[in-house]
Amino acid sequence: MKNKKVKICVAALSIMGCIGLKAQSQKQTDNTVNGDKAIDEVIWVVGDEAILKSDVEAMRAQSESENIKFKGNPDCAIPEQLAVQKLFLHQAAIDSLQVTESEINNGIEEQINYWIQLIGSREKLEEYKKQTISQMRNQMHDEFRDRQLIQKMKEQLVKDIAVSPADVRAYFKNVPKDSIPYVPTDVEVEIITKTPKVSQEEINRIKDELRDYTDRINKGETSFSSLARLYSEDPGSARQGGELDYTGRGMLDPAFANVAFNLTDPKKISKIVESEYGYHIIQLVDKRGDKIKVRHILLKPHVTDDAINKSISRLDSIANDIKVQKFTFEDAATFISDDKDTKNNHGLMFNATQSGRTSKFKMEDLPSEIAKVVDTLKVGEVSRAFKMINSKGKDVCVIVKLKSKIEGHKATMTEDFQTLKDVVLAKKREETLHNWVVNKIKTTYVRINDRYKNCDFEYQGWIK
Incomplete structure (x- = not known):
């Protein structure tokens, strides 16, 4: 039983090798195999975005580790799915949709916490991945940002879709009993x-470290951003030198916001601030209306x-x-x-x-x-x-x-109307998104490697 559990953990954690591969593949398109140089191949172009062979291989490895099945031939379905993601990301950029570092960080933290629960401890996770938790967070950042932008874009496209009670009754009127949803x-x-x-000794240790950082910055020995990259335990901002983009007061922890919004001199470092996340020092970058841009270093006391x-x-x-x-x-x-x-x-x-x-x-x-x-x-x-x-x-x-x-039970109109309504609403949203993708393909430049032109795609219009 113990060995079975280990195998399950390893299978589930194998996805970690895939996260971040997309970003890496765009930066490194060649490597060495048996002493020969192998060039990573561009197989699709959607708008001004390339899809690489390594992108497809990364998604294939991820799907196999998660036992995800694709409609039709995976050799065709995987690059098509990547192309659809490019369409949503392109539209998100046009519509100026954004996700905050806080949203990205929360998603990354939830994923890492899930892995820790699965494998048993942070130390075991780092040993398995051969990376520190901080390195994992940095590697996952862009992937999670894109996921959340895609999700926001989809939500934007279907936000006005609604269904009435009459729509729900009409949809399920002729549905066979074995197709009525099961309510978990x-x-x-x-x-x-x-x-x-947390012990006072540990709090004092954290504060002493932050005071030391402040002294080193004030003496000109190093910069705030350099120390943030090395030591801050806020994964999203650490990779940006501790910088948080323009943010309103309501998006920040109240204690953090009170100090940050009172800063006036970019050359000065704040006093130590305790928030629900840990202890910070903050440096002002810029103010713009009711928003502020700051750098910070976060240290978390250990329990x-x-x-x-x-x-x-x-x-x-x-x-x-x-x-x-x-x-x-x-x-x-x-x-x-x-x-x-x-x-x-x-x-x-x-x-x-x-x-x-x-x-x-x-x-x-x-x-x-x-x-x-x-x-x-x-x-x-x-x-x-x-x-x-x-x-x-x-x-x-x-x-x-x-x-x-x-x-759990079979849904009924009287007891589970909301569940049935959600089914119909999800179907209408799915149809709306499908139609949007088809129409978006018509107005987007697409170039596909010849070997994919005989594929039976889910969406029509790729071959032009």
Whole structure:
């Protein structure tokens, strides 16, 4: 069983070798094989963007590691999918769509945290990948930026699509029973979080390092951007020398924003700022209206195993008091929990979906550590304490309560109208995007290597 688990982990992690290959292939189009120089081949051109043979090979390796199946021949479907991505990215540039470094970083952190949970620890992940976590983040940056731009472009194109109750009834009127969607199990979960206490010694160590950076910059020994690239633990901005692009106050942590927006001299370094992410020093680059451009260096204090164990013991004690009815889970969440997002909802977790904000989760939509625990609970039952990594990459300790559970079933119009509506809406959006791609191909310069011209493509118009 142990060997099987290792094989599963390795298979899932093999995708990491593919992330970032696209960016690398565009910068390095030749390498050496058996002493001979091999040139990476341009196989498609879409607009002014080239698709390389190495891009196709990277996507093929990724799809095989994730067991992704393509419609038709992969030799044709993979380059076509890359070409479609180019169309969306081109339109995103025309429409001036942007994603923030914060959005990119959050996506990267979620992926890295998933890998850490899968393989067991940061150290094992770094050993497997033969890279530091920081190097992985840097390599993944452009790939995640493009993914998010494509997603935003798609959302922009379908934002006005709507369906009425009549549309839903008409669609499912003649659908065979075996085609009616299955509604997966829904759960509502309450959570209490305790953040392990960081020792004063560790905080002092972090602050001393930041003071040392400030002294070195002020003495002219080095630059702020050089130190940010070397030491900052904010992966997205570190690779840019710590620089955050023009940002409004509302997009920043309040404590960070209060200091950043009060800076007036680009030559001066801020005092040390504590945010929910860690400790920073900040340097002003420019102000433009109600937006600001700054550089920063982030250092995150490390939590000891002893602090984690103390938090787990504290939560286990709280769970026992709840079980003997000294107080309710909801009251404990309101007055004890550190989780800002849920404590004002009596601990109830909320899920952001395309249809809006809801307290109902599919099991796969829960953080994986929580889903594993919830799967073992009965309705009303409170878990033992366990450790997890939150959305900001911090170790936290939690207990959860399964508030409600609706077992999976075939959808009905009366009980699951929203689910059925989502099916029809998704179909209309898919048709809209398909038609957009077909029309976009007609007005975009496309050149395809001759060997692809006999392909049976999903979209018409590539061959001109």
